[in-house]
Amino acid sequence: MHKNFNNIDKVCYGPGSFAQLGDIIAPKRTENDKFFVFVVDAYFKGKPLADQIPLQDGDLLEFIDVDPKEPTTAQIDELRDRILANHGLPAGLVGIGGGSIMDIAKAAALMFTTEGPSENYQGLNLIKKPGIYHCGVPTISGTGAECSMTAVLTGPVKKLGLKCEWTVFNQVILDPTLTASVPKNQWFYTGMDTFIHCIESETGIFYNTFSRAYGEQSLKLCKEIFLGEGSGQTPENDEKLMVASLFGGLSLTYSEVGVCHALSYGLSMVLEYKHGYANCIAFNHLEDYYGSAVNDFKEMVAFHNIDLPQNLSANWSEETITAMAEVAYALPHMWTHALGYDWQEKITLEDIKDLYRRL
Numbered sequence: 099m100h101k102n103f104n105n106i107d108k109v110c111y112g113p114g115s116f117a118q119l120g121d122i123i124a125p126k127r128t129e130n131d132k133f134f135v136f137v138v139d140a141y142f143k144g145k146p147l148a149d150q151i152p153l154q155d156g157d158l159l160e161f162i163d164v165d166p167k168e169p170t171t172a173q174i175d176e177l178r179d180r181i182l183a184n185h186g187l188p189a190g191l192v193g194i195g196g197g198s199i200m201d202i203a204k205a206a207a208l209m210f211t212t213e214g215p216s217e218n219y220q221g222l223n224l225i226k227k228p229g230i231y232h233c234g235v236p237t238i239s240g241t242g243a244e245c246s247m248t249a250v251l252t253g254p255v256k257k258l259g260l261k262c263e264w265t266v267f268n269q270v271i272l273d274p275t276l277t278a279s280v281p282k283n284q285w286f287y288t289g290m291d292t293f294i295h296c297i298e299s300e301t302g303i304f305y306n307t308f309s310r311a312y313g314e315q316s317l318k319l320c321k322e323i324f325l326g327e328g329s330g331q332t333p334e335n336d337e338k339l340m341v342a343s344l345f346g347g348l349s350l351t352y353s354e355v356g357v358c359h360a361l362s363y364g365l366s367m368v369l370e371y372k373h374g375y376a377n378c379i380a381f382n383h384l385e386d387y388y389g390s391a392v393n394d395f396k397e398m399v400a401f402h403n404i405d406l407p408q409n410l411s412a413n414w415s416e417e418t419i420t421a422m423a424e425v426a427y428a429l430p431h432m433w434t435h436a437l438g439y440d441w442q443e444k445i446t447l448e449d450i451k452d453l454y455r456r457l
């Protein structure tokens with residue numbers, strides 16, 4: 099079966115494009131109870147960007163602290179229930195922040211029109227109707243959450259996305275100047291999410307020409323941004339990384355992620371490591387699967403002097419390792435992509451535990 103997915107309805111790209119947000123959402127303001135919700139990373143509280151948000155009477159501004167935890171189903175339910183009870187149904191929702199805020203915006207937009215706890219909808223096509231209009235404005239590049247059809251949430255039992263055709267943003271505004279303030283380690287961890295998406299996408303059975311066209315371009319940009327001369331956090335590289343993130347996301351949407359993401363999900367679910375950081379911790383030890391890309395990765399870590407702890411597993415109990423391996427093992431689509439349909443004959447739960455012991 100070939101994938102048949104929605105794409106973002108509209109993309110506005112360019113340094114300074116955030117200034118157009120007010121005009122872009124203006125035609126949507128007549129919908130539902132005629133107010134907008136702006137969900138913004140708490141980092142921007144008191145920063146100049148907060149004053150540029152096109153707030154009108156009746157609009158709501160919600161600053162959300164995305165550290166240290168990834169977005170939860172309980173968080174989405176609380177936001178929806180409180181706003182519906184006190185203000186009604188918003189005309190639309192704008193998320194301004196990183197992958198965490200993108201996911202909160204996408205999930206909340208869906209849950210405003212779907213009843214019950216969001217944990218009931220973690221999975222594929224469990225949501226049966228469109229949500230409200232939603233617009234994403236990334237302020238850090240790498241996750242591809244700006245274009246993906248999933249809103250990843252941690253629920254009481256699993257870390258899994260609300261994945262359906264209406265998850266995808268109606269609009270994104272890609273303004274690379276918004277990412278200038280990202281701290282270096284974070285810039286690297288989240289940026290590496292794109293690099294790893296491209297590598298995993300191309301290393302598996304679901305790879306195809308469509309994924310390749312986006313993935314190759316994204317990878318080329320990643321190498322310019324992170325490897326050797328001219329690399330680093332510059333305005334020019336911020337532009338490149340914003341586009342690389344989008345293309346990396348599109349590459350993996352039409353292919354799949356693999357071993358690194360499976361291990362990363364275990365680290366996030368059990369130890370609450372953030373996605374990009376967890377990917378870096380895992381990818382560093384996956385030479386057997388991703389060969390020279392892991393050498394490139396190590397070179398990038400060294401070149402940019404990135405903090406990447408070693409021997410973490412020395413402090414993990416057997417119980418922790420088993421719990422993480424069970425999370426990873428329960429992601430068959432990733433293992434199938436990486437190892438083939440007979441993956442269960444190639445890797446066991448014990449082998450996955452050994453992979454965690456390398457970290």
Ligand code: NAD
Binds near residue numbers: 169237241
């Ligand atoms: P994030 O949104 O969690 O933010 C990381 C840190 O960067 C936070 O401290 C934040 O405050 C800070 N930050 C963001 N923008 C900043 C700026 N301009 N200046 C200074 N600080 C800034 O990070 P992320 O790596 O973008 O997102 C991780 C989340 O994305 C995870 O929850 C993961 O599950 C999710 N994710 C989703 C998808 C998807 O397809 N939906 C894909 C990958 C990851």
Ligand code: ZN
Binds near residue numbers: 295
């Ligand atoms: Zn990822």
